[in-house]
Amino acid sequence: MWFLMIERYWFLKTEYPKMKKDIIARWDARADTTSWYAHKIRDCWISEASDKLDQRMLLIKTLVALCPLVGLLGTVTGMIAVFDIMATQGTGNPRTMATGISMATIPTMSGLVAAISGVFFSARLDVQVKREKASLADSLPHH
Secondary structure: OHHHHHHHHHHHHHHHHHHHHHHHHHHHHOOOOOOHHHHHHHHHHHHHHHHHHHOOHHHHHHHHHHHHHHHHHHHHHHHHHHHHHHHHHOOOOHHHHHHHHHHHHHHHHHHHHHHHHHHHHHHHHHHHHHHHHHHHHHHOOOO
């Protein structure tokens, strides 16, 4: 998830500005910017750039949503291990149970930390992507 987010930030800061500059230069170099055909070319270029901007955003959002579930799976697995040890050793020692349960809840905490930070950064990415889409459309005058 973090690798994908870093890749998107890198794309927005390094690759996309070059692509945007190229699209604007191609639009400005056109003699015809008012015909129906020119407008369709403009829409096509905007659509292609939009697709590049949206790449992996859905996957990032899906991974953010999965983080708490993976943490919960770790907790359930840990609890099963705790109960298995209790069943085989027959211990009713609350201190031993508390230690095992504490260790079993760590994956949930980890999943929630990853999800909360992921929600924040993916929302920021989403805002930047939407801003760049609007900026490109505004940069290509629609005569």
